[in-house]
Amino acid sequence: MSVAMQHNAPVFDPDSAKAGQVALKFFFNLMEKWNCTLEQQMVLLGSIGRSTLYKYRQLPEVRLPRDTMERVSYLMGIHKSLRILFGDKPSTYxxxxxxxxEAPFNxxxxxxxxxxxxxVDLADVRRYLDGVRG
Known part of the structure; x- marks a missing residue:
């Protein structure tokens, strides 16, 4: 019997509607800190439509496409790296x-x-920051 089953620990399912809601909440909080426009937000989420963006802004419990979850995951990693490197101050954002x-920014x-x-562009930024962190 696995340890998770022994302790009745909840299993996190990244494909669940609740995971989608959590990812969207993080995304919109980060977009506010970065002062991104709606158009920029649509591109960062995978060139989604404006109506989809407005639906997502309501923070529904929604099963996000795998591509969208991957994008948000990279943004989470970028945010984490920036917080480790610079702390939680305005210049961080x-x-x-x-x-x-430097490459890959040129x-x-x-x-x-x-x-x-x-x-891959999100991955490149994440990889760069991971390298800087060491």
Whole structure:
């Protein structure tokens, strides 16, 4: 018998509607801290439509597409890395909009790179920050 079953521990299901709600709550809180526009938010969530974005802003319990959950997961990792590197101060949230001469940014900001729209772009920012953290 597994330990989780022995202690009747709840099992987290990332494909559940509750997980989708938690992911959306995190996403919109982060977008507020980053001062992202609605258009930027739609791109970061995978180029979703405006009506879908407004539905998501109501924080429903919704099973999000795997791509959307993956995107939010990368954003969570980026946020965590920034908090570890810079703490919880306003400049922490401004970093994503500052130009960066290092690869993979090549003079652009992290947000500009992420707004290219691909999951790989989010992954590149996450990988960069993980490297900086060491």
């Amino acid at each position: 401004e970093w994503v909009k500052k130009a960066n001469s 003079g652009n900001s992290a947000l500009q790179l992420m707004l290219a729209g691909g999951v």
